[in-house]
Amino acid sequence: MKKFLLTVAATAGIMTPAMAVDRITHNPDVTNTDIIMHVWSWNFPTITKNMKQIADAGYTIIQTSPVQNCFCPEGTSDRIWGQRADNGNYEGWWFYYQPLDWKIGNHVVGNKEQMQEMLDEAKKYGLRVIVDVLPNHTSFSTDSVSEDYYKAVGGRKKMFHTNGLTPTHDYTDRAECTLQGCGGLPDVNTENPKMQAYYMNFVNELLAMGVRGFRYDTAKHIGVHSDPTDKKAGVKVNDFWDVATGRKAARGVKLALPMDSLFVYGEVLQDRGVPEKEYADYFGMTASGYGWHLRKALEDHSAKNCDLLSWHHSVAPEYLTTWVESHDTYCNDNESAKISDEMIRCGWVFLTARQNGIPLFYSRPAGSTRQNFWGNNKLGAAGNDEYFHPEVVAVNKFRKAMDGQLEDLQMNAGKDVLLVNRGNKGAAVVNLATTARALDLKTSLPDGEYFDAVYSQPFVVENGRLKGALKGETTYILYSK
Numbered sequence: 001m002k003k004f005l006l007t008v009a010a011t012a013g014i015m016t017p018a019m020a021v022d023r024i025t026h027n028p029d030v031t032n033t034d035i036i037m038h039v040w041s042w043n044f045p046t047i048t049k050n051m052k053q054i055a056d057a058g059y060t061i062i063q064t065s066p067v068q069n070c071f072c073p074e075g076t077s078d079r080i081w082g083q084r085a086d087n088g089n090y091e092g093w094w095f096y097y098q099p100l101d102w103k104i105g106n107h108v109v110g111n112k113e114q115m116q117e118m119l120d121e122a123k124k125y126g127l128r129v130i131v132d133v134l135p136n137h138t139s140f141s142t143d144s145v146s147e148d149y150y151k152a153v154g155g156r157k158k159m160f161h162t163n164g165l166t167p168t169h170d171y172t173d174r175a176e177c178t179l180q181g182c183g184g185l186p187d188v189n190t191e192n193p194k195m196q197a198y199y200m201n202f203v204n205e206l207l208a209m210g211v212r213g214f215r216y217d218t219a220k221h222i223g224v225h226s227d228p229t230d231k232k233a234g235v236k237v238n239d240f241w242d243v244a245t246g247r248k249a250a251r252g253v254k255l256a257l258p259m260d261s262l263f264v265y266g267e268v269l270q271d272r273g274v275p276e277k278e279y280a281d282y283f284g285m286t287a288s289g290y291g292w293h294l295r296k297a298l299e300d301h302s303a304k305n306c307d308l309l310s311w312h313h314s315v316a317p318e319y320l321t322t323w324v325e326s327h328d329t330y331c332n333d334n335e336s337a338k339i340s341d342e343m344i345r346c347g348w349v350f351l352t353a354r355q356n357g358i359p360l361f362y363s364r365p366a367g368s369t370r371q372n373f374w375g376n377n378k379l380g381a382a383g384n385d386e387y388f389h390p391e392v393v394a395v396n397k398f399r400k401a402m403d404g405q406l407e408d409l410q411m412n413a414g415k416d417v418l419l420v421n422r423g424n425k426g427a428a429v430v431n432l433a434t435t436a437r438a439l440d441l442k443t444s445l446p447d448g449e450y451f452d453a454v455y456s457q458p459f460v461v462e463n464g465r466l467k468g469a470l471k472g473e474t475t476y477i478l479y480s481k
Contacts, residue, residue, distance in 0.1 A: 058396025
């Protein structure tokens with residue numbers, strides 16, 4: 001992703017919208033090179049131990065799970081998913097998305113000292129670390145929320161929006177979406193300046209430790225200026241994003257670093273009525289619509305019934321965080337969990353070989369299969385080995401090597417063979433089909449013989465046509481000589 005270029009006013013509280021970046025107009029000459037490794041549910045010591053492996057695999061950014069104090073019912077501290085004594089199910093991973101206080105450390109990721117060790121190790125390898133943050137809500141167990149947090153915001157009555165304990169039923173209704181509960185969690189009054197100041201102290205503490213960005217969970221549930229305000233709570237303007245991105249101070253507390261030094265994106269899941277362009281004034285966003293189309297192609301073993309050329313978003317692709325799957329698509333109703341590791345790799349190679357987007361690789365649980373989605377089922381443990389599979393590593397390194405090279409996408413008649421040409425310097429080939437296919441597609445690679453970076457499979461370019469034999473559900477990376 002392109003870094004943010006917001007100019008922060010020298011005087012606290014003054015906004016500088018005139019200097020905001022245009023994230024709507026696509027610059028066709030921009031090429032993105034960053035790659036995010038989502039170390040989902042890994043703890044800090046585990047991340048530290050595997051830092052070299054992550055760096056060697058070609059990732060440039062590590063995204064951690066939430067690091068703040070969180071809800072942890074008795075008997076749920078070590079499993080991603082489990083069963084209660086009454087035979088009901090619980091989702092252990094969901095609990096650390098339920099803040100109790102904005103203080104560093106929880107039962108999943110570890111403590112502040114361990115986080116500092118992890119950040120220091122990341123710096124050695126030139127990796128940036130971003131943290132998943134979720135100021136929009138607290139735990140559904142409001143009695144478990146820290147008294148320090150309640151006190152800081154002015155008491156329990158000041159913590160939530162007026163209708164914050166009422167569930168949202170219509171997510172296309174912006175008043176419900178931004179002022180009522182989301183996913184069973186109560187909606188925090190993010191426009192309360194005392195809450196903003198308390199939260200920003202947490203953010204600044206993380207920045208002081210070496211964190212260099214954030215993923216804002218449920219970002220579309222925090223209002224922008226055009227959204228309805230909580231008038232009963234005395235709110236005149238939805239200004240949380242002005243504070244969070246450093247345009248404005250809250251009770252004298254301001255973002256400690258300029259936004260142009262940070263990587264920040266918001267989980268603004270696409271739906272009818274979402275003011276994407278207004279959110280784009282603050283940060284980049286998730287390309288959830290594109291992810292759906294890509295997974296459709298993987299499930300069908302063909303792109304015949306979906307559009308993989310369009311990014312399906314109003315924001316320019318150079319500002320979009322992209323994925324084949326996310327922790328939500330994997331865990332919520334297991335939407336993507338049924339897709340094989342081989343097909344996830346195919347989607348990843350196609351996505352990462354492209355010119356734009358900032359791809360995020362979701363680390364599936366270790367030991368997981370398409371019958372047992374949770375695998376070894378251990379919170380804090382490393383995920384499976386897919387993040388450093390040779391095909392994944394090859395395309396990660398290809399992405400960096402293709403900096404400055406524009407893309408040209410080609411598909412065969414059945415749309416089960418995908419070719420990403422990058423200028424005349426390289427190409428990525430993906431066979432979505434379960435069986436072998438013959439490749440014969442247009443390319444800008446110079447005529448000659450080629451061998452792919454992983455399997456040394458031979459290819460030839462003749463008169464601007466790339467030809468070769470492809471194994472089923474396999475990818476190939478080629479470089480010009």
